Amino acid sequence: MAGPMxxxxxxxxxxxxxxxxxxxxxxxxxxxxxxxxxxxxGSVIYHHTHHFLQQHQYLIPEPPNDFAYWVEQALxxxxxxxxxxxxxxxxxxxxxxxxxxxxxxxDEYLKHNPASREANAGEEFYFIKSVSxxxxxxxxxxxxxxxxxxxxxxxxxxxxxxxxxxxxxxxxGVNDFSNWIRDELAEEELADKIDRLDPYTHTMEGLRRxxxxxxxxxxxxxxx
Amino acid sequence: xxxxxHDYEPxxxxxxxxxxxxxxxxxxxxxxxxxxxxAVGGGVAxxxxxxVPLLRELGVDARWDVIKGGQEFFDVTKKFHNALxxxxxxxxQEMYDTFLENGQENLKTMQLCGDIIFVHDPQPxxxxxxxxxxNSRWIWRCHIDVSNPDPDVxxxxxxxxxxYDASVFSAPSFTRKLSIRQFLIAPSIDPLCKKNMELSQxxxxxxxxxxxxxxxxxxxxxxxxxxxxxxxxxxxxAFKLVRKNVRCQLVLAGGTAxxxxxxxxxxxxxxxxxxxxxxxxxxxxxxxxxxxxNALQRASxxxxxxxxxxxxxxxVTEALWKxxxxxxxxxxxxxxxxxxxxxxxxxxxxxxAAYMIKQLLNAxxxxxxxxxxxxxxxxxxxxxxRHLREYLLLFLSLYHAExxxxx
Numbered sequence: 341m342a343g344p345m346x347x348x349x350x351x352x353x354x355x356x357x358x359x360x361x362x363x364x365x366x367x368x369x370x371x372x373x374x375x376x377x378x379x380x381x382g383s384v385i386y387h388h389t390h391h392f393l394q395q396h397q398y399l400i401p402e403p404p405n406d407f408a409y410w411v412e413q414a415l416x417x418x419x420x421x422x423x424x425x426x427x428x429x430x431x432x433x434x435x436x437x438x439x440x441x442x443x444x445x446x447d448e449y450l451k452h453n454p455a456s457r458e459a460n461a462g463e464e465f466y467f468i469k470s471v472s473x474x475x476x477x478x479x480x481x482x483x484x485x486x487x488x489x490x491x492x493x494x495x496x497x498x499x500x501x502x503x504x505x506x507x508x509x510x511x512x513g514v515n516d517f518s519n520w521i522r523d524e525l526a527e528e529e530l531a532d533k534i535d536r537l538d539p540y541t542h543t544m545e546g547l548r549r550x551x552x553x554x555x556x557x558x559x560x561x562x563x564x
Numbered sequence: 565x566x567x568x569x570h571d572y573e574p575x576x577x578x579x580x581x582x583x584x585x586x587x588x589x590x591x592x593x594x595x596x597x598x599x600x601x602x603a604v605g606g607g608v609a610x611x612x613x614x615x616v617p618l619l620r621e622l623g624v625d626a627r628w629d630v631i632k633g634g635q636e637f638f639d640v641t642k643k644f645h646n647a648l649x650x651x652x653x654x655x656x657q658e659m660y661d662t663f664l665e666n667g668q669e670n671l672k673t674m675q676l677c678g679d680i681i682f683v684h685d686p687q688p689x690x691x692x693x694x695x696x697x698x699n700s701r702w703i704w705r706c707h708i709d710v711s712n713p714d715p716d717v718x719x720x721x722x723x724x725x726x727x728y729d730a731s732v733f734s735a736p737s738f739t740r741k742l743s744i745r746q747f748l749i750a751p752s753i754d755p756l757c758k759k760n761m762e763l764s765q766x767x768x769x770x771x772x773x774x775x776x777x778x779x780x781x782x783x784x785x786x787x788x789x790x791x792x793x794x795x796x797x798x799x800x801x802a803f804k805l806v807r808k809n810v811r812c813q814l815v816l817a818g819g820t821a822x823x824x825x826x827x828x829x830x831x832x833x834x835x836x837x838x839x840x841x842x843x844x845x846x847x848x849x850x851x852x853x854x855x856x857x858n859a860l861q862r863a864s865x866x867x868x869x870x871x872x873x874x875x876x877x878x879x880v881t882e883a884l885w886k887x888x889x890x891x892x893x894x895x896x897x898x899x900x901x902x903x904x905x906x907x908x909x910x911x912x913x914x915x916x917a918a919y920m921i922k923q924l925l926n927a928x929x930x931x932x933x934x935x936x937x938x939x940x941x942x943x944x945x946x947x948x949x950r951h952l953r954e955y956l957l958l959f960l961s962l963y964h965a966e967x968x969x970x971x
Contacts, residue, residue, distance in 0.1 A: 357957060359958060361746065473587075473957055473971055493579075
């Protein structure tokens with residue numbers, strides 16, 4: 341029996357923690373919101389489309405972004421909120437492309453609807469930037485069994501880093517797990533399955549369970 | 565007994581504590597000198613009393629010094645504090661001079677030794693005068709909401725603020741545009757302190773008995789000092805609307821603010837509105853009633869915070885941590901803690917508050933779900949360990965200008 345395939349280069353689990361930086365910019369209506377979305381740094385768009393995943397990671401994973409939540413809760417535009425909530429973040433390979441899509445949803449809405457509502461004082465949309473600190477954890481895996489064991493115990497920040505931050509913010513296009521599994525272990529099918537997961541519709545712990553399940557099935561198969 | 569860092573592992577997980585150790589390791593040898601205006605009393609001293617020993621245990625050389633000042637200086641800084649909150653205050657040139665002279669005295673006598681000098685609130689702000697003589701990084705931590713300040717006082721402080729390398733605020737709505745970096749770091753609660761630790765049912769029952777509360781009838785509670793801005797009268801009105809349909813008891817518990825002359829007047833008005841109503845319990849609690857507050861929160865079916873204006877709203881954090889469904893106004897730092905219908909309910913009026921309290925009393929499963937979400941939200945975001953982690957990241961950010969930092 342050949343046993344499970346071992347990688348030449350291990351998967352080194354990194355993690356990331358973030359600090360929120362205030363920009364001093366705020367919007368009280370839809371026109372101000374879209375105009376600022378067009379000009380703020382990418383780190384701001386990243387923050388408002390991703391922090392819910394971590395700050396509210398115990399919830400059913402909604403709402404997916406701050407723009408959708410604010411448009412509904414502070415301005416009461418339900419239709420637009422739904423459109424913004426349904427923007428499929430997985431489809432985008434860069435923050436720039438994601439930003440363009442959000443802008444086009446709001447611009448389109450403004451073309452056909454009056455949008456004169458203003459948020460109450462104190463309930464304006466405050467633009468916040470995400471500053472990420474990336475560091476290596478002590479964990480590294482050479483095969484699928486080790487990989488699966490580590491997935492069970494790393495922090496959600498580590499899973500978050502490799503599944504979301506690396507793919508979109510660092511513009512690698514594919515999540516780190518799929519890349520390594522494909523390149524080092526030649527497990528094409530597993531790499532594809534992980535790549536096709538929509539991480540934005542799982543809670544972080546739910547995503548961990550899903551990853552663990554997929555890896556365990558393939559690890560068993562590889563060991564046979 | 566003061567908790568040690570590993571005591572937090574059962575609450576937040578070993579990984580979280582490991583991460584703190586890893587981050588602290590990157591700051592080994594760095595001296596972080598905290599400076600504020602008082603060693604006891606007040607929220608800042610309370611936080612530093614917890615933070616400094618934990619940072620030291622993690623291996624960061626954290627220190628804490630307090631500026632000196634006489635009564636006259638602190639009378640001026642109290643006025644500054646009120647003015648920054650937006651209250652009208654008459655501040656004379658003499659008062660500004662007193663503030664500056666005291667600052668000069670402290671500049672002469674205080675040993676500034678930090679690689680990072682972490683100044684809390686406006687009282688010690690003029691210490692920045694030493695910046696050019698030192699090779700240190702300077703942070704100004706503002707615990708006050710300065711979104712709508714008296715322009716004269718803010719204009720006076722602004723040149724000092726903008727000489728710091730970075731500033732820190734508790735909520736996005738508390739600040740305004742500045743020329744220096746501004747970080748958002750919310751305050752936190754300590755899950756192991758008396759006000760938040762787990763209590764036995766016996767202790768809770770003992771407190772209910774002491775205050776004449778019936779453990780079998782649902783309790784609706786607001787914990788806050790007797791202040792118009794906390795709208796205790798509005799809470800009584802809401803309660804009376806609720807009780808038309810649901811039998812329950814109301815607890816309004818808190819202290820009076822010694823520095824607020826209106827406080828006694830508010831308490832008198834509240835007592836008058838509650839007079840003759842056996843279901844309304846007005847509890848004037850002395851300082852240090854932490855176990856009582858903890859027990860009252862834990863015994864409640866719904867916790868209310870119907871403030872008209874609020875700081876961060878740590879009483880809301882405490883209630884959420886105890887898994888309680890909360891109905892609170894959407895003011896100050898409360899919307900950061902409660903996402904409407906996810907981790908609590910946000911109200912804007914007496915009628916709204918009454919409707920939501922009723923909903924929660926009549927739908928205990930829904931109330932339970934909100935409470936569970938609220939507790940997890942606090943676990944992730946508003947415990948002391950998160951606060952420590954963000955302070956460590958803040959210190960590290962002083963040495964990196966980029967948005968993605970590889971440590």
